[in-house]
Amino acid sequence: MTVNLPQLRAFLAVVDAGGFSAAAAELGMSQSAVSHAVASLERELAAPLLVRATPVRTTVLGEQVLPHARIALSAVRSVEQIAADATETMTGTVRLASTPTVCQGLIPGLLRHWCEDQPRITVRVFEGDSSEVSAWLENGTADAAVLIDPPPGPGIQLAMDGYRALLPRDHPLAGEPLVDIRDLEDDQFLISPNGCEARIRTIHHLAGLRFTPTHRVRDLATLISMVQAGIGVTVLSEVSRSLIPPDLILLPLEPRTSRRLVLTGPDARPWHPAIRTLAESAAHYLARTDSGAPFAVEGPAPALP
Incomplete structure (x- = not known):
């Protein structure tokens, strides 16, 4: 055979x-x-x-x-990229997976930067919910992923992504510098049942509130449209800011909480060598743009495999 x-x-x-x-x-x-x-x-x-x-x-x-088959081709790509790295000509394709909010809010800027900074590396993006992204990374569909609050391990933290209240600009609290979640108790609350729901539950718990959303909407664009229509308010992560239309506003929220966005590779097989290059390039890009961006990039990058 x-x-x-x-x-x-x-x-x-x-x-x-x-x-x-x-x-x-x-x-x-x-x-x-x-x-x-x-x-x-x-x-x-x-x-x-x-x-x-x-x-x-x-x-x-x-x-x-x-x-x-995925493991076999992943190993071949690793051999090819190790050879390319030795000659300082990093090339190849990296399949990168992440959740919709990260794909829509953070990834476009990184793709543009990587295209300019690492033109020999092609990044293909796969968008899925948190469980799909983890499964793709494990089974070899993806070579790398931007994970939300992963366990400690190899990888590079791209950003600390805080949570904000999303309100219409004509909302009574829209002119405030900060919104307490308790002040939104009389508003209808909208939620997208994805990886953010657990953290939004935590915000309510910290404030001593019951978590009783009025509507559950899967699609982020639908959720934003419903807030535009005055149906209710919601809480989104700061990475969503670029998706917010001008008639809505994202405001700092109390109690404060945030999530870590970490670029990492698979646990059970060798990493595509280009991931290291992309991670270091992303860290430099986000550090340069941090003064005008909504994210905080904290600390040095941990060692990568």
Whole structure:
């Protein structure tokens, strides 16, 4: 049995893209070449790996092969990047995952900076909720992630992201320098049930309030639109500031709490070598822009693998 890297690369591309045509575009190959590579892998393994449907999905065997294929290609990328690092020509593609608020509020500026500072490194962004991001990092779908309040370990803290009250500009408290969550008790409270909910519950608990949201909205844009419409108020992290329209205002909130945004790699396999370069570049960028940005970058970066 001879399984080769082009076969595994084609198999993973089809799974991740959801079809042969999209995978071909991603790999810069013809659709027939991708189809041939996957078919040859299936012949080597003497069983089908994919169900040819829309979208394509894995068979039971394909699901078992998938994590091992990801590990194999991750190891190859690491070898290639170690060699590139030795010759000071860091190149490659890093798949970066994070949550919607971080992807929308923090990542665009970093992507623009990385494009200028590290033009040989391509960063592809995957957006998902906290559980999806952690799973992608663990199973190899992503090479790196910006995690929220991860356990102590290797990584670099990009920012301390505080929580703010989001109010219409005609709200009675909109002119105040600071809002106490207790002063919003008579307002209808809106919440997006994602990774922020636990911290917003904590804010209410610290203030001695029951947490009783009136509406639960999954999409951040819908949540903001509802505040615009005067339906209620909410609490968002500071990273959301760039998404806030001019008729709304984000104000400092009491009790104060914040979350750590940490760029890190997987626990169970070697890191893509370019992550170190991206992390150091991001730290320098955020330190330079901190005076005009809503984040606090605190302390030196911990050692990276």
